[in-house]
Amino acid sequence: MRKSLLLSLITLAFFVVIQSCSKEYSVETGSGGTPATGELIKDSSDMCLPPEIHGIYDTAKVLTDSNYVLLNVNVTKPGFYRIYTDEQNGFRFSDSGYFSVIGTKTVKLKAIGTPILSIPTDFVVNFDSTVCSFVISVTENDGENATNPNTSDSAWEFNDASRGYAGTISSAFFFDDSTTTVPTHYFSFRGYIPNHSDTSIYIVIQVPYPNAIPATTYSTSTSALFNFAKADASSPTGFTNIYEASPNTSPTQVVQITVNNYNSTTKVVDATFSGSALTTANGTSTITSGRFKVKAEQ
CATH class of the missing domain: 2.60.40 (Immunoglobulin-like)
Structure with a gap:
């Protein structure tokens, strides 16, 4: 059930220390x-x-x-x-x-x-x-955007083998799946590249509690998904995946998402991610220097 829900969500939317x-x-x-x-x-x-x-x-x-x-x-x-x-x-x-x-x-x-x-x-x-x-x-420090980092044009970013991508956040929230016997809790965000709104990043993480995301590492092999896609009117789903890592691509392609901090007052999630993802041509691409700093608005 967990695996199928994650996949459907894609469719839907050291001994000596030297001191001196x-x-x-x-x-x-x-x-x-x-x-x-x-x-x-x-x-x-x-x-x-x-x-x-x-x-x-x-x-x-x-x-x-x-x-x-x-x-x-x-x-x-x-x-x-x-x-x-x-x-x-x-x-x-x-x-x-x-x-x-x-x-x-x-x-x-x-x-x-x-x-x-x-x-x-x-x-x-x-x-x-x-x-x-x-x-x-190195990204521009915009004063932390503590109130709402979602408007920053580097609220999320990552690199592949040839270039870097970065953009703003269009939505970020916690939600529950009430269709399971035991309610399952998630955090999700979607972001876009400024002036290229047809290209989007989508990350979903299964979390242990509602409306909170503990600082730890989440893997797309079990409890998360990473998707980077481009709008495609010819596709039945309305988009074509550029990169994907989910339980469906494991163990060949796996992205690790490390949440460094979640501020329960400001609702800001600070995380990094890296790993490998499935490409459009069913190959593998290395994802590096991934990060996002977003405010859960719901």
């Missing part, structure tokens, strides 16, 4: 400890694989613990490490610690600083003798 400069120096040089060796995992274009970007990056907004990037490294010798980026556009990323065993490891590069310009910002990551790169999309 002297400690950081020892990590980089191996003084006081053996340095780890290995390599960053990357593609033929030296892009990090895969860069999992977390948090919202707005101009003039100090970055917090929610801003970080997860990267994979291949450790060939255990030891102390420091993995870091250059500083660009007012901020940078860094992590340090100790690898106790060899093999593929995931590191969490924490963001430090405050973004300056609303531009795609390129970073080069360094570990041992290898480098790779990733891009952070």
Whole structure:
């Protein structure tokens, strides 16, 4: 029932922490400890694989613990490490610690600083003798739009392999399905690209309680759907999916939606998302840097 409802909704509408400069120096040089060796995992274009970007990056907004990037490294010798980026556009990323065993490891590069310009910002990551790169999309801080962020032209956004998309919110609300034996609760929003209202994003998340959305991760494999579509008069449904991730596309294509915060007073939902989605040609596209900040109006 849960799966069928989600599908019909588409149709309807780290061991050591280095804190001082002297400690950081020892990590980089191996003084006081053996340095780890290995390599960053990357593609033929030296892009990090895969860069999992977390948090919202707005101009003039100090970055917090929610801003970080997860990267994979291949450790060939255990030891102390420091993995870091250059500083660009007012901020940078860094992590340090100790690898106790060899093999593929995931590191969490924490963001430090405050973004300056609303531009795609390129970073080069360094570990041992290898480098790779990733891009952070910095958006314009419009004063938080605390009252109603839905009118912001970056209330929602995400990237695919070739470009980024962003837009406003046309509707956002909680609702219940009363047709099930036990009432099921949902949060839903739909958004459009300014001046391109024929292209829309649609996200639905099944939540455990009515009129609230706990801060946790929801997966389209079980309890959510992600849909990006374009109006198509020739289609029986009135639209053609550009990207889709739902219980129907799992386990091949799955998008993870992480709710960072829900303010029960302002009704503002702040979340990020990423993963893979089914394309129009039944292929797979990678969805990155997804975020939305919307006010549930009903």
